[in-house]
Amino acid sequence: MFYQLGGGTYLRSSAVMAYNFDNSTYRAPIGLGIGQVIPCDEMAFNVFLEPQVLIEDKGAGWPKWQIFLGFNTQFK
Numbered sequence: 001m002f003y004q005l006g007g008g009t010y011l012r013s014s015a016v017m018a019y020n021f022d023n024s025t026y027r028a029p030i031g032l033g034i035g036q037v038i039p040c041d042e043m044a045f046n047v048f049l050e051p052q053v054l055i056e057d058k059g060a061g062w063p064k065w066q067i068f069l070g071f072n073t074q075f076k
Helices: none
Strands: 002-006 009-012 018-020 025-031 033-040 043-058 065-075
Touching: none
Parallel strands: none
Antiparallel strands: 002 009, 009 033, 018 025, 025 043, 033 043, 043 065
16 A cells, blocks of 8 residues: 655555465564655656564465665656
């Protein structure tokens, strides 16, 4: 989910659930973050930060929390 705040700023929630069919383990995180689109000449930069916490899981090895940090460049 993404919600535009205006001026290139947005709120985001993009945590991805995972299920392992081989051993029936799963994870279900939830996240809430913020991002900013920065226009610059013939391109735009998009940066975001989204902390995510695990709300439901089964099986060992899933992280209890993580930080999703991103940067991408979009050409016009």
